[in-house]
Amino acid sequence: GAGVSQSPRYKVAKRGQDVALRCDPISGHVSLFWYQQALGQGPEFLTYFQNEAQLDKSGLPSDRFFAERPEGSVSTLKIQRTQQEDSAVYLCASSLFIHEQYFGPGTRLTVT
Amino acid sequence: DQQVKQNSPSLSVQEGRISILNCDYTNSMFDYFLWYKKYPAEGPTFLISISSIKDKNEDGRFTVFLNKSAKHLSLHIVPSQPGDSAVYFCAASALSGNTGKLIFGQGTTLQVKP
Numbered sequence: 001g002a003g004v005s006q007s008p009r010y011k012v013a014k015r016g017q018d019v020a021l022r023c024d025p026i027s028g029h030v031s032l033f034w035y036q037q038a039l040g041q042g043p044e045f046l047t048y049f050q051n052e053a054q055l056d057k058s059g060l061p062s063d064r065f066f067a068e069r070p071e072g073s074v075s076t077l078k079i080q081r082t083q084q085e086d087s088a089v090y091l092c093a094s095s096l097f098i099h100e101q102y103f104g105p106g107t108r109l110t111v112t
Numbered sequence: 113d114q115q116v117k118q119n120s121p122s123l124s125v126q127e128g129r130i131s132i133l134n135c136d137y138t139n140s141m142f143d144y145f146l147w148y149k150k151y152p153a154e155g156p157t158f159l160i161s162i163s164s165i166k167d168k169n170e171d172g173r174f175t176v177f178l179n180k181s182a183k184h185l186s187l188h189i190v191p192s193q194p195g196d197s198a199v200y201f202c203a204a205s206a207l208s209g210n211t212g213k214l215i216f217g218q219g220t221t222l223q224v225k226p
Contacts, residue, residue, distance in 0.1 A: 004155070031212060042116075042201050042216030043156070056211040091155055100146070101214060103155030 002026060004104035006092050012110045013082045021077045021107045025094030032075050033101060034067055035091040043091050049075060082111045115139045116204050118217035126225055131189040133220050135202035138183065142204040146214065147176060147187045150199045159200075160187070192224045 005024040013019050025032050031050055035043035036059075046065065048056040051072035060067070064083075069075040079086055089108050093101035117136045125131045133147075143164035148156035162169040162176045162185070169176050175188045189196055199221050203214040 033213065035214075035216075040218070042118075042203075042218050043214075044216070045213040048211040048213055050211075056213060059213070093155075095212065100158055100161060101212070102158060103148075105153070105155045 004092055004094050004102055006090075006104040006107050008107060009105060010108050010110075012112060015083060015111055016081050018078065018080045019082055019109060021079075021090050021109070023075045023077070023092030023094075023104060025073065025075070025092070026096075026102060029094035029096050029102075030072075031095045031101075032069055033093040033095075034075070034077050035093065036061075037089040037091055037106070039088075046077070046090075079109075082109075084111050087111045113138075114218075115142075116202060116215050116217040118200075118202060118220045120220050121218070122221040122223070124223045124225060125192050127194055128191045131187075131192045131196065131222055131224065133187040133189075133200050133202075133222065135185045135187075135217055136183060137185075137204050139204070139206070139215075140183070141206040142215075143207050144205045145176070145178060145185050146203045146205075147174075148201045148203060148216075149196075150201065150219070156201060189222075192222075194224050194226050197222055197224050 034046040037043040045059040047067045049069040064080045066078045089106040091106045093103045095101045146161040147159040150156045178185045199219045203216045
């Protein structure tokens with residue numbers, strides 16, 4: 001398909017484990033965003049890439065969160081030493097024009 | 113500090129009637145607004161947007177109204193269909209000097225009854 005894809009769709013991690021979440025944006029989309037959505041809430045911004053450059057990481061909740069997009073296409077969000085409060089759906093979005101972002105299906109992370 | 117608020121967690125309407133979803137914002141720097149629709153286990157899907165230079169934008173059954181003085185926007189769906197049942201999020205962004213990050217409301221669950 002031509003949409004944004006994310007993997008895995010579901011991830012269960014034990015507290016303290018590291019996880020890596022992958023996002024494949026729509027081909028040709030320059031901008032890539034990561035959001036975190038807690039249960040019953042709207043998505044909250046984590047970080048933004050323009051091509052391979054991470055231009056805004058103001059939403060990352062702690063230094064345990066790290067994102068990269070080394071070749072300006074696929075992006076990985078890594079969470080080190082996961083905590084229970086990290087349990088959420090992690091959404092990736094890409095856009096050609098700055099505002100209309102197209103979202104992937106998300107990765108549901110459960111930390112036990 | 114919730115900059116974008118959707119004060120109605122849920123809304124139920126009859127098929128064929130109008131659905132009106134509301135959204136309020138506090139940041140006067142916001143100048144672009146979007147509505148997204150979300151089904152369970154899927155990501156949000158873009159519906160319609162409006163720039164602050166307009167007060168209305170229409171796309172088929174969907175119309176978004178913006179009242180800048182009141183810092184309020186609404187999404188009208190006419191006529192409502194059962195397939196419209198989903199969670200609706202409004203989102204806002206500031207064009208100038210911004211990365212384009214979206215600030216979302218908490219969402220309103222719309223149920224359209226046949």
